[in-house]
Amino acid sequence: MLRKRLFTIAGVLIFLAASVGIWLGYQHLSQPSLPPLNAVPTNAIALLKVHGPALLWEKLASDNQIWSSLRKTSTFDRISQVIHTANSALRSDKDLYEIFENKELIISLNPVSDTTADFLFILQLPVPYSKSSVEKFINHYGTSNESEENKGLKGVTFKGASSPFYYFIRNGLFVGSYHVKLLTASVGQLESKKTMADDPAFAEVSRTAGKNVNANLYIQFSRLPGFLRSFSTRALVPGFEKLKNFARWSELDLVVHSDQLLLSGFTRPMGSDFLKLFRNQEPGVIEGLQMIPDNTANFAAFSFADFNSFADSYNNYLSETTSKEATEPKLLRASTIQNLKDANLSEIIVAMTNTGLPTVQENSLVLVKSRNADQLERMLNQTIPNALQKNVLSINGREIRAIRFGDFFGRFLNNVMPDFDQVYYFRLDDFFFFCPSSQNLHQLLMNYLTGQTLANNPDYQQFAQGLSGQSNIYLYYNTSRSIAFHHYLFDDSTAASWDKSKEGLEDIEGVGLQFSGADELFFTHIAIKQKNQPDTLQRRINKGSHALADSGETIVSTDTIIFSDTLPVNKNALWEVIVDGKIIRQPYHVKAHRLSGKEALIVFTANQKAILIDQSGKQIWSIPLTEIPLGEAHSVDYFKNGKIQYLFNSRNYLYLIDANGKTVAPFPIKLPEPATAAISVVKLQDGDYRIFCPGE
Template identity: 20%
Template sequence: MKFRVCIFIFILFISCKKEVNIPSTLLERIPQDAAILIKINDYDLFVSELKNNSFLKEYQQTTHFSESFDYLQLLSHLKPSNESILSFIEVGKGKLDYFFKTKTSSALLDLKSIPNKTIEEITYENYTFTKATLEDQIAYIYKVEEYTFISSSQLLIENLIRTKEFPETDPKLKKLYDSSSNRKAAVLFLNTKYCQNLTASLKETSTFDLADFSDWISLDAILKQNELKLTGISTCNEGNHTKFASLFANVSPALNSTQFYAPINAQYITSYTFKNFDNYYKNQQKYLEALPKKDTTFQAVQELGIIGLSNDKVILLQTLDAEYLVEILTKNSNNTINYQGNEILKLTNTSFLESFKAILPKFETNYATILEEIIIFSENLEPLQNTISNYKNEATFDKSEVYHSVKNTIADESNILFISSSEGLSNFHQNDIKEDVSEQLSNIDFNDHVVIGQLVSDKDFFHTSILLKKITTQTESNLTAPLFTVQLDHNIESEPQFVENHLTKKHEIIVQDVNNILYLISTEGKVLWKKQLEGKIRGEISQVDLYKNGRLQFAFTTDNQFLILDRNGEAVAPFTMTFEDAQLTSLSVFDYDNTRNYRFLVTNKSNIAMFDNSGKRVDGFYFKDTGKTITKAPKHFRFNKKDYITFPQEDGTLRILSRVGADRITVKEKITFSDNEVYNFENQFTVTDDKGTLLQIDEKGNVDKKDLKLSKDHTIDASTNTLAVMNENTLMVKGKKIELELGLYSKPKLFFNNKKLYVSVTDLQNQKIYLFDSNLNSIQNFPVFGNSSIDLLDMDNDKKLEFVAKDQENSIIVYRIN
C-alpha cells in the first residue's frame, strides 16, 4: 500500500499551509533545501478556501496543528497584492520553519494594527531586520530591493543576508513552475528528497516514504467546502530508476476493473495496470537493482488489483489469457475447495506473484480462484470466500456509496488507481501514523470521507491527482452484501447468534463447533477467544447482568451442566453446576419485573430447579415432579398483570404454573404436540398439534382450535400480534401466503428492528436464505447463500441491519443489508 501512504502524507502537508506564490524571479533566494513550496496566485482566495474547507477546519482543531503550525499566525495578517511563495525548510531535526517571499507593497503588513505584539529591530552584518512577537510566536521580517521576506527562523534570514551569490534555481523546479497554473489559487511543489525527515516524523518506520515515490511533485490545490483536490504531475530524474513512479515509465495505462470484483465493503482498492507488461517488468528489474530477465508467465496480464478487507487483502489479476495461468495454478495445487459453486485451489507455490514484488511485497499466494476471466489470490481462505460471495450477490465495490461519490472524478484508464473509504482512512490513521501523532489527530472525523489517488504515465512525467472528498449525498444501493466469513477449527454445531458487547454497545457472534469449543467473534470478524466445554449447548445463550453493573455474562445449559461465563470466557462462580445422569433442555431465564433479579430454570427430564443470582435454589418455588418428561424448556408470559410459567409434557399436558411452581391453569384436554414451542399469540397460550391444528388456550383453560391443514413437520414462530407458519414450501404470515421453491426449510423466525417486522426462513437443502417484510414482500437481493437460520439486528450501530448464518460446514457468514 505504498501509494496509499503517499496520499495521506500529501493530505497532511496541504492541510498545514498558509500558502504563497512564485513567478520565476520569486524562486531566486529561496533556500535550495526547501521540502515544500507553495505558489500562491491569489492569497485572499486561498486563505478563504482554507478557512471554508470542512476537512481543514477539523484539522485546525487538532493538537497536531496547534503544536506544528501556530507559528504561521503572522501570515494571517498579510495582504499581498502580488504572487507569493511560501516554502518550508527543515532547520532543526523534525522541525519545519517557513520562509515567505513576496513583492513589497504598502498594504502587505501593518504591524501597528496587530494587538498583543512586541516589535524590535535586529542588526546583522550592517543590515537591519524586524523581530515581531505575537503572543508566544516569533516571526522575522526583512526587506531588500523590491521584496519582503518573512520567516519563523532567524537563521534563514541571516543566511539570506550573508549570502552574496545565490545558487541557480533547481532547473527541475523552474521547469515545473514555468508550466504551473496561474489560474488556481495555489500550486504545491514537493521536493521529496528533503521531505524524508519530515515524513519520518509522522509515520511508522515500516511504511513507505514520500522520498521513494518520485523526485519532484507539482500539484494544483483546489479547495472546495467538501473537497480537497491536488492535481498535477510527478517527475523522476532521467536515469533514476529507484523511485516508485519510475515503475510505470513508458507503461501505457489500461482500464481499471478492480472495482467491479472487489466486495462492496472493501476498505480500499488499488489497481495497477499495464498494457505492456514487458516494459513494467524491465522497469521493476531496474527498480529492484536485479539482473535483467524476461518473464513470459504474466505477459498477457493487464491489471493487478489489491483489495483491502479489514486486516486481510486479496489480489486480482486481469489477463487476456486466463486459461494459461489457470493451467499453471492447477499444476501448483494440492487440494481444491468448493465454495458456493466456485473451485478454490490450495496452492503449493506461495510466491506465485513474485514477478510483481515491487508493488506487492511479502504476499503469500496460498489460495486462488477464477471469476470469469479474473484470477483472485489470497493468503487466507475467508477473504477469498467473502470476495466470491459478494461477487455472486452482485455486491461489488462499483455499487458502493464510496465509488458512486467519486466515479465521475476519475479517469477510465490509469496506471495506479487508489480509492479508500472512511474505514480505510481510519485504519491507516491508526496503524501507519505514529501513535503520538495519531493521538494528536484524533479530533479529525473521517466518517463519510473518501480518498482517491491516480497516476497516469505520459512521456517523461506522470499525471498525478489526489482527492479527499466528503460524501454529501446518500445513494440507495439496496444491496445485501457479505461482510465477512470466519472459519472455525471444526464443523459448526450450534446456530450462530448475536450477543452484546457491553463495552462497545455493539454486537458480536457466539457459536459452538462439534468438538464443543465455544467461540466469541468480534464485530469485525476476529476470533476473540475459544472455550472448551464438556458438552453441546442446548438452545440459545442468554445474556444476564448478574451484578447489576452493566457488565453482561453468558448463561446456558449443556447436556448436563448449567454454566455462566464472563465476557472473557471465564466461568462465573458458583455457576459451574453439573447434574449427574442429566438430559437438560435449554436454559430458561426469567426477569419478572426487569430488575435483574434473575430466575434460572434448569429442566432435567421431568424436573425443574430454579436458581437465583447467587446460584442458590429459590426459596418458595415448589415444583412437583410428576415423572412426565418436559419436552420444551419453560417459558414465561404475563397476561393481565399475572405471571405464568408454561411448558408441554410428553403425555400431552400443557402445564401452566404460577411463580411458585403451582398449577395456575388447568388445560381441559390433552394435546398431541407438534415439535414447536408454546407462544404468546393474541394474549393466549398458543401451540400447534401434529395434525396441523392451531390451539389457543385462555386464562380459564378453554381451548379454541383452528384447523390450518398443516403437515406434521410444520414449524411456527409467533409474537403477540403475528403468527408465522412454514408448511412444506409455503410461508404464511398474517393470513398471507407465499409459495417458495421446493426444498427443506428451517422454522420461520420473526425479527423486529427499526419498528419494522421481518420474517426469515432458510432452504437448508438448496442453501438459500429468504427474508420478507410483514406483507411477505421479499427484501431486495434475497435469497442469498446460507446454511442455517439467521440472527438479525444492527450489529455495529450504523443503522444498517446485519445477519449471521452458517456458511460452509465449518464457517459462518455475516451479511449487511445496505
C-alpha cells in the same frame, strides 16, 4: 514540531503583509529585486505558490465544506480562528489587503534535520508604506524583539505563541521562519548563482503551471522520505525510501470548490524513476474496482497495456535502485519474470478492507487480472508445496486453494505488495483474489456476487466524478474507513492526533491520486471530496439488517449470505442450503477446528435453534436452545487446547457449545439480570477471556 507550528500559519501570513515597511532605510530599494523562488533552498520538500493569499483565505473561510470538516480537528480549528482574525485585520487596512490581493506568496516546506521539517514564508514586497502603521499592527498582534544571537534577523512573538518568529528583508523579499537554520539556508540561496529554476525537471513542470488558479503546489519526491519518516511507523519507513526513485517533481494547480479540492498538473520522472516505467503504457480503466468490496479503506491500483515490457523494465529498475548494502537480491529470479510474463497481467490492485479482523494482513487483499488466466491458474497450482496440497476448499466444484504467495510473485512490487506468506486464492473469470484469510475471501466473494463492490457504492461513484476514468497508477484513501489502520500507518503521536480528529475525518469521503502516461510528462490528478451524506455502509448498518435480506430468511449461502423465504435460484451462488426455521439476523462466520476448511457458519432461527453449516453448504448439526440468541456467536478456545467452542447469549442465558454441538458444562449459565444486547468478548494475553454483557 511541524504539527505544533500549523496553528500559527495564518498569523504569520498577517505579519508578512504588516511588516513590509519595518526595514529601516528601506535598503531593499538599493538591492536588485528577485523573484520569491530565488529564496527557496533547493532541498525543499514541497512549496505552495499562492496568487493573492487574501482571496484564497476568504474562499476557504466563507462557505467551504472541506474546510468546515477540517475545522472539527483541533489543529485546523486554531488555524481557522487566526484566519478569521486575519480577514478582519486585512479588511480594516486597505493597503494590507491590496498587498495580499496582488502579490505572490511562497510557503516552502524544508528539512530542518533528517527527520523534521518546518515552513519558510517568502513574500514579494511592494513599495513600502508607513513604518508607524506597521509597528502599530505588530504591537497589536505580537511583541517585536531583537535577536542578538541571530545577528541580522529580527523577531516577533505572536500572542499565544511560545517561541519567536524570525525574519529578514532582502532583495525586495520578506523571508521568515521559526527556524533560524532555514533563514540561514535562504540567505545562502539568495547569494547562490543556482536556483530551483535551474533544475531541469522543476523547470519543465513549472512551464505547465496554470495562471488562473488559486495556487500552485510543487512536490520534490527525492525529499519526501525523510519528512514522512517522522510521521510513520517503523514498519513503513523502509518503503518510503523508494519514493526517492519514484519521480523528480510534480506541479499541481489548486482549484478550491465548496465541497472538494482539485489539484491537476504534471509529474516528471527521469533516469531510473519508477514512474518512468509507465512511459509507454497507455492509461486504462481499472476494471477491478468492480470486484473489490465496498468496505475498501484504501488501495493502490496499476494498469498495464504491455505487461511484458513493464516486467523487463522493472527488473532494470531494481538493478539501478537497489543499494549495494541491501541484503535482498537486486533482480527478480528469471523464473519469476517468466511466470509473470506468461500470466500477462493487465491490472494489479492492493487493498485494505475494513472487515474487523484483528490484523492488517488479514484485512489485506491482492487482486490481479490476467490476459492468460488459464495459464496463470496452472502456474499457481504448480507452486503449491506438498504441505498445502490438501488445503483445498471445494464449493460446488469451485476451488479455493492455499499457496505460498512469494513462491510465485517473488519481490515483484515488493514495496506495494503485502508481506504475505500463505494465502488463499480464488479465480473468478480473468480475476484472481489473494487473501491470507479464507473467511475474508468468502466475504469478498459475497460482496461481489451481491453487487456490494466499491464501484457500485453511491458514495464512491460521487467521489469518482472528480477523477479520470483511465490511469496507469491510482491511489485511493477513504479517511473514514482507514481510521482503523492509523496505528499501523502512523507513529503513536500522529495516530493519536488523528483519533481525536475522527469526527472531522469522517466528513471527508476520500482522497484520490492518479498518474497517467503522457510521454515524458505524466498527467497527475488529486481529488479531495467532502461527504455530502452519511456513509452508505453506515446507513446499511443503522438500518439493522443485510441490504438484501429484508424479505425473510430461509436459504443460506456462505459466500453471498443471502437468506430469504422465497429466494429464486441464483446461478452465481456457490451453494445453497435449506434450514429448518426462519433465520434471525444473519449467519455468522466462526472457526471450526474439526472441519477441513477450518471455518463454518452458525445461524440462529426463530424456532430457537443453533445450526452449524460447513463451507460446502452441508449442515453439521442443529441443536435446540432455551431462548433466541441476541447476537453473534464468538469462536473461543475455552480449554486452551486448540479446540474451538461457540459462545453467545440470549436474554437470560450464556451458552457455550462445542464443535460437536454439545453444551459444555456448566453452561448454559443463567445471567444475574436480563441482558439488553449481545455480549462482547475480549481475549487476554494469557488466553483467558473477558466477557462484557450489558444488563438492565
